[in-house]
Amino acid sequence: MPKTILYIEDNPDNLQLVERALKAKGYEVIKAPTGIAGVETAESMNPDLILLD
Numbered sequence: 152m153p154k155t156i157l158y159i160e161d162n163p164d165n166l167q168l169v170e171r172a173l174k175a176k177g178y179e180v181i182k183a184p185t186g187i188a189g190v191e192t193a194e195s196m197n198p199d200l201i202l203l204d
Contacts, residue, residue, distance in 0.1 A: 155179045157196065159189035159203035169202070 156178050160166040170180045181196055183189035186203070193201055 153177050153179045154199040155181060155196065157181045157183060157189065157193055157198035157201045159183045159186060159201065161185060165204070 156173055158166065158169055158173070158180055160169065160182070161184055166182055166184070170182060173180050181192060181198055183192045189201070189203060192198075
């Protein structure tokens with residue numbers, strides 16, 4: 152089972168770039184466009200790692 156990373160990013164270009172890089176390394180990526188959405192997603196999905204800017 153791949154490790155899950157929650158990536159919180161409001162810039163769509165950065166979001167796509169980092170998502171592609173992480174998926175290429177075998178990670179499952181969950182995306183959130185805002186901090187509030189990120190907190191809600193973190194609580195419900197329990198990711199292994201959270202990245203944000």
